[in-house]
Amino acid sequence: MFDALLFIFFWLLLKHTIKLIGSDNVSSFLNYYYLLIFRKNADFNELHSMRANLKHIHHEKLKISAQDQYAKWTKLDRNFNKMKTDINNLEKKLITQNEKTIKRFNSIISWSIAIPLWYLRWFYSNDNLYWLPNGIFPKPIEFWLALPRNPYGSISLACWIFLIGNFMNTLESILFNLFLAKKVENPALNPKISPLTENENSHEKTH
Numbered sequence: 683m684f685d686a687l688l689f690i691f692f693w694l695l696l697k698h699t700i701k702l703i704g705s706d707n708v709s710s711f712l713n714y715y716y717l718l719i720f721r722k723n724a725d726f727n728e729l730h731s732m733r734a735n736l737k738h739i740h741h742e743k744l745k746i747s748a749q750d751q752y753a754k755w756t757k758l759d760r761n762f763n764k765m766k767t768d769i770n771n772l773e774k775k776l777i778t779q780n781e782k783t784i785k786r787f788n789s790i791i792s793w794s795i796a797i798p799l800w801y802l803r804w805f806y807s808n809d810n811l812y813w814l815p816n817g818i819f820p821k822p823i824e825f826w827l828a829l830p831r832n833p834y835g836s837i838s839l840a841c842w843i844f845l846i847g848n849f850m851n852t853l854e855s856i857l858f859n860l861f862l863a864k865k866v867e868n869p870a871l872n873p874k875i876s877p878l879t880e881n882e883n884s885h886e887k888t889h
Contacts, residue, residue, distance in 0.1 A: 686802065686839070687811055691846055697795045698850040702857060709787035713780065725779070729772050736765045802839055810836035 700708050717726060739762045748755040813836050814824070824834045832838040 686806060687842065690799070690802065690839070690843055693795070693798060694843070694846050694850050698854045700791060700795070702854050702862070705788050705791055706784060708791065709784040712787050713783050716783075725772060725776055729769065729776065732765060732769050732772065736762065736769060739765060799843065803843070806839050807831065809839065811839055811842055812837045 739758055743755060743758045743762065746755055746758075808831055810832055814827070816835065819827070821834070827837050827841050828834055829838055829841055
């Protein structure tokens with residue numbers, strides 16, 4: 683059962699790493715390479731072509747004078763505005779599709795993480811993952827470590843998942859606060875909101 687211990691540890695590590703990065707970010711990354719490799723969405727190719735045409739029409743408009751070639755310039759301007767509207771509509775459509783795809787990838791990630799853990803909880807709920815040395819913990823702690831149905835002196839799979847999950851939560855919180863959390867500016871270092879500036883301003887108002 684040592685393999686199960688390692689698997690649960692690294693699987694929960696993967697789960698909390700995805701949570702720390704952000705499931706939406708991971709899903710966007712997967713969606714980008716899915717479209718890049720399989721090219722299932724022809725709308726992206728159409729959008730690229732329409733943007734190239736829009737750029738070409740814009741350059742053609744700059745080459746002529748609206749006063750000297752009014753009819754041609756008006757036709758180009760009309761085509762430019764129509765192409766721009768079509769591009770905006772297609773971009774909105776792609777944004778909606780992208781949001782749906784990201785939600786789909788989020789669901790796939792969640793189920794892929796949860797199903798193996800459910801499987802282990804169900805099929806190995808009565809197996810002893812690890813036997814503790816005799817008398818290393820008091821009886822109440824051994825009883826808790828053996829929950830729900832394991833004998834005293836052993837660590838159950840459910841308890842192991844609980845312990846590793848809490849350890850990962852603590853580690854995730856530490857890493858987030860150290861590297862990802864937004865830094866709060868110290869008011870004492872900001873002259874705009876420092877107490878000294880406020881006192882000076884109030885003093886000036888009184889005089």
